[in-house]
Amino acid sequence: MATSVLEVPMSFMEKMLKILVVDDDPLVREFLQDALCQLGHEVAVVQSGIEGLNALLTQEFDLVICDMMMPKMDGLEFLKAVKGRKLSADVVIVTGFASIESAVEALKLGAYDYIQKPVRHELLLSLVNRVAEKRYLLRENILLKETISRYRWQYGDIIGSSQKMQSLYSLLERLKGRTIPVLIYGESGTGKELVARTIWKESPRCNDIFIAVNCGTIVDTLAESELFGHVQGSFTGAYRDKKGLFEATNGGTLFLDELTELPLSIQAKLLRAIEQKKIRKVGDTKEIDVDVRLIVATNQDPDMAVEKGILRKDLYYRLNVVSIKLPPLRERREDIDLLLDYFVKKNGIDAGIEFFSKEALEALRAYDWPGNVRELEHLVQRLIIFCDSNKVRVEDLPLFKKETCEGPNANSSTDLALKENEAKLIQKALKIAQGNKLKAAKLLGINPSTLYRKLKKISQE
Known part of the structure; x- marks a missing residue:
């Protein structure tokens, strides 16, 4: 297999890889560990595919060098398990019994490469350098995406x-x-x-x-x-x-x-x-x-x-x-408008942030939100039910009619009572709760048994 050592603009630390060697032969494990450590890499060794898979599930590795012929779980089975779990490590299959068929099969299964024993030092160096370059570019791509x-x-x-x-x-x-x-x-x-x-x-x-x-x-x-x-x-x-x-x-x-x-x-x-x-x-x-x-x-x-x-x-x-x-929400107040817009639209009101008056928004931005995002979401749901107008005013906010004076209460829904137009409010709550009576009762601030009785009464009228 022809390969070349590529020059890549990376520092020594960026070239260092965390490598796992999986081989049932102690001499091969020792050789690979010594050779890779001399190149400056962090190396762990295990003697079976099962141990190798367990190591990958508990630690992060850049490269796995795995023997093809091992008892219980061979190299191809190990490779299938790694790819099936979508683990990020690159896998190189090593064997003393090379064949075109097995090489093609390994590559089809997602192996990074395939080399034959005895592993030559220069080939190992070239292989590891190529993996290091690939991992470096992947990290750079991730950083770029994060920046964007x-x-x-x-x-x-x-x-x-x-x-x-x-x-x-x-x-x-x-x-x-x-x-x-x-x-x-x-x-x-x-x-x-x-x-x-x-x-x-x-x-x-x-x-x-x-x-x-x-x-x-x-x-x-x-x-x-x-x-x-x-x-x-x-x-x-x-x-x-x-x-x-x-x-x-x-x-x-x-x-x-x-x-x-x-x-x-x-x-x-x-x-x-x-x-x-x-x-x-x-x-x-x-x-x-x-x-x-x-x-x-x-x-x-x-x-x-x-x-x-x-x-x-x-x-x-x-x-x-x-x-x-x-x-906590009080430490990211700049997100309050986004959250209000999201929860209003999530509950079927297309107006989004326009559902709130300027004064109401200012009051909501200034509030400390002890119940955090959960409290804000529940407030939006209650306002959609109880607000009689198309726009929420400060006086519609229970938080600022009562809790501002007595201390905020994240569970203020239990203090709310049904208004005069009971049947309309109940139907509105059921619509928001998508027919779930337990959720509707919570929105209305009443016990589920109370809601069941009122629904029965409404159906009889």
């Missing part, structure tokens, strides 16, 4: 054009195609689950299951069973075997919101599940292999949570591969 898109106002369903949001979008771009753990933290209502779902949609596991759970809703005594499952008879009420969240999400992405609500004893078992990729159901003696991408969130500052003793330090360090801090 630095004024974007939306990323998926995330809205905002402020500098803080541009920084978030840049980080989300870098997470594309990766499966590493992510820790998201920020105040309630800042959109932690929305960011988690966005990360999942842009990941290699986007076609696999996504499960979101709020740890604050899990009863402490049942937390282990909820996460890891249980077998029949393991405790009172365990009438049959049950899958836990980890087993149910196997192959997909699990989002654990409000992580600090989990007891420390369960956090220790969570750490073990992450590190060993194995779980044990309550009451069982055997372990189950699981492959789960974990995204966690908390409304606490993680460092403070560790100091308070509500987050295990070892778990924090294990999860904190990438951390994302979401800014």
Whole structure:
């Protein structure tokens, strides 16, 4: 295979690659590791395709040099697994049994290149330099795209054009195609689950299951069973075997919101599940292999949570591969107009930002939004129902009729009452909630049972 060493305008640090060697022959592993380390690269070695795949799922590598003939999982099977998961590393297949057919098959499956043992030093140098140039150009392309898109106002369903949001979008771009753990933290209502779902949609596991759970809703005594499952008879009420969240999400992405609500004893078992990729159901003696991408969130500052003793330090360090801090809405007031426009149009009002008077907009921009984006969205939904005119005035804003004096309340919907034209308001709420009576009741600020009674009464009239 004819190759040439290309001169590329890169610094020494830009030429350095993180390389994974996958080969069942210890002599080959040692040779490749020594040769690549001498070239200044960071090198890890494993002895099987399965170990190699696990390494790629937990760490980021630029290049994988993989042997063709290995037990259990050969080079082509390994290559298929890597490409099937859309992992970003380039793969080079190495073998002592070269053939045109296997070379063509490897290239068809997406291998970067194909070389034969014994690997010559100059060929290895040329190959690695070509990969380094490619990775450098890819990084430059990403940076260019980030520069071009630095004024974007939306990323998926995330809205905002402020500098803080541009920084978030840049980080989300870098997470594309990766499966590493992510820790998201920020105040309630800042959109932690929305960011988690966005990360999942842009990941290699986007076609696999996504499960979101709020740890604050899990009863402490049942937390282990909820996460890891249980077998029949393991405790009172365990009438049959049950899958836990980890087993149910196997192959997909699990989002654990409000992580600090989990007891420390369960956090220790969570750490073990992450590190060993194995779980044990309550009451069982055997372990189950699981492959789960974990995204966690908390409304606490993680460092403070560790100091308070509500987050295990070892778990924090294990999860904190990438951390994302979401800014409160009061720290990105320049996004309020965009958010208002988006939510008004989302709820069927074409006027968008024009739905608000100048005075109302000024009041909304000045408000501190303790409930953040969630509070703003709920306010828009309520205004669409209760506003009698085509434009929202300051006096239509419940936030400034009551909460300004008594202190803001993110859950002010429960203080609202139905107005005189009850049937009209109920139908409007149902339309916005797309027929969902529970959501409509929440918008109206009444109990679902009350809404059911009123609907029954309306239907009888």
